[in-house]
Amino acid sequence: MYEGPVQDLIDELGRLPGVGPKSAQRIAFHLLAADPADIGRLQDALQKVRDGVQFCQICGNVAEEQTCRICKDPRRDATVVCVVEEPKDVVAVEKTREFKGRYHVLGGALDPLSGIGPDKLRIRELLARMGADDIKEIILATDPNTEGEATATYLIRMLRDFPGLTVTRLASGLPMGGDLEFADELTLGRALSGRRTV
Amino acid sequence: MYEGPVQDLIDELGRLPGVGPKSAQRIAFHLLAADPADIGRLQDALQKVRDGVQFCQICGNVAEEQTCRICKDPRRDATVVCVVEEPKDVVAVEKTREFKGRYHVLGGALDPLSGIGPDKLRIRELLARMGADDIKEIILATDPNTEGEATATYLIRMLRDFPGLTVTRLASGLPMGGDLEFADELTLGRALSGRRTV
Numbered sequence: 001m002y003e004g005p006v007q008d009l010i011d012e013l014g015r016l017p018g019v020g021p022k023s024a025q026r027i028a029f030h031l032l033a034a035d036p037a038d039i040g041r042l043q044d045a046l047q048k049v050r051d052g053v054q055f056c057q058i059c060g061n062v063a064e065e066q067t068c069r070i071c072k073d074p075r076r077d078a079t080v081v082c083v084v085e086e087p088k089d090v091v092a093v094e095k096t097r098e099f100k101g102r103y104h105v106l107g108g109a110l111d112p113l114s115g116i117g118p119d120k121l122r123i124r125e126l127l128a129r130m131g132a133d134d135i136k137e138i139i140l141a142t143d144p145n146t147e148g149e150a151t152a153t154y155l156i157r158m159l160r161d162f163p164g165l166t167v168t169r170l171a172s173g174l175p176m177g178g179d180l181e182f183a184d185e186l187t188l189g190r191a192l193s194g195r196r197t198v
Numbered sequence: 199m200y201e202g203p204v205q206d207l208i209d210e211l212g213r214l215p216g217v218g219p220k221s222a223q224r225i226a227f228h229l230l231a232a233d234p235a236d237i238g239r240l241q242d243a244l245q246k247v248r249d250g251v252q253f254c255q256i257c258g259n260v261a262e263e264q265t266c267r268i269c270k271d272p273r274r275d276a277t278v279v280c281v282v283e284e285p286k287d288v289v290a291v292e293k294t295r296e297f298k299g300r301y302h303v304l305g306g307a308l309d310p311l312s313g314i315g316p317d318k319l320r321i322r323e324l325l326a327r328m329g330a331d332d333i334k335e336i337i338l339a340t341d342p343n344t345e346g347e348a349t350a351t352y353l354i355r356m357l358r359d360f361p362g363l364t365v366t367r368l369a370s371g372l373p374m375g376g377d378l379e380f381a382d383e384l385t386l387g388r389a390l391s392g393r394r395t396v
Contacts, residue, residue, distance in 0.1 A: 031214075039247070
């Protein structure tokens with residue numbers, strides 16, 4: 001609709017997830033009026049990601065070097081490993097400040113319909129860590145949805161015969177600050193079956 | 199929160215208007231998994247806009263060459279000029295397919311509190327067009343808000359003594375598909391005062 005480079009930029013921005021035509025237009029006109037140095041920083045950041053982001057050789061999280069900060073940190077307990085689907089799940093767990101162990105990023109969840117089988121996830125690497133480190137507990141922190149549950153079930157079956165290993169799963173239940181009335185049946189059911197004595 | 203280039207990209211994306219931290223993260227991980235050629239097209243589009251976008255010498259709209267397609271088109275009536283604030287307003291009016299004249303893009307609206315006076319808008323260029331072309335009608339299509347109304351009032355005062363010129367303003371009233379009950383008082387008041395015999 002616009003002529004020349006402005007429309008190209010709107011088109012490219014509109015291809016990004018969650019950016020509709022109106023937002024793309026708004027961002028494009030913002031950049032049109034922006035300081036070239038600001039655009040430069042965005043371009044540099046894109047180039048670096050395009051050049052390739054490193055992933056930690058141990059846990060699979062995004063990293064600045066071959067090993068990520070968490071896996072390098074001697075204060076983090078190497079015997080407890082929290083298994084998550086994506087790097088953003090590591091950030092979510094870190095924000096709680098409750099977890100002092102290490103992570104293992106699978107790189108997704110089992111989804112046979114999309115052709116994602118166990119070989120597409122970093123499960124082999126997890127087993128290699130089991131052999132190398134003295135892991136005492138594996139916390140399965142995959143998403144509480146169909147794919148995440150299937151992945152957890154698969155890992156439980158694979159890990160349950162390891163001697164001296166405890167496998168745990170994040171608790172399901174009502175979200176804090178939520179309202180019982182608005183909880184879905186599945187969540188409420190889980191909250192009931194997981195009830196604790198106080 | 200993330201290490202290295204991923205966090206830089208999230209930070210830069212988060213500076214764009216309408217992109218919150220969650221969206222920035224989502225876009226960054228999308229780009230991380232994207233085809234390098236896709237990132238390349240976005241980079242190219244940014245570079246072109248950074249290199250500078252041309253504006254039509256006549257109307258001030260974004261253009262591919264010195265003169266935009268509309269000002270070059272001999273089928274467009276040069277005697278009727280629709281005055282708008284921004285290039286996106288040209289796109290909005292063009293979408294109606296109702297208008298066969300030409301445009302004049304002011305580049306904003308009067309806003310003395312933000313230091314935007316008449317000298318910051320392309321008003322001088324509009325007067326130059328008045329002298330050069332045989333303009334018969336000027337349609338004031340600035341936004342129906344305080345700044346847009348002030349700009350329209352200013353232009354009406356400046357243009358009303360031009361011989362043989364009609365100055366018009368877009369009609370205010372209820373939006374189509376709207377609900378009378380939910381119209382604000384100002385809009386409903388305008389719709390009332392602008393009522394037409396049927």
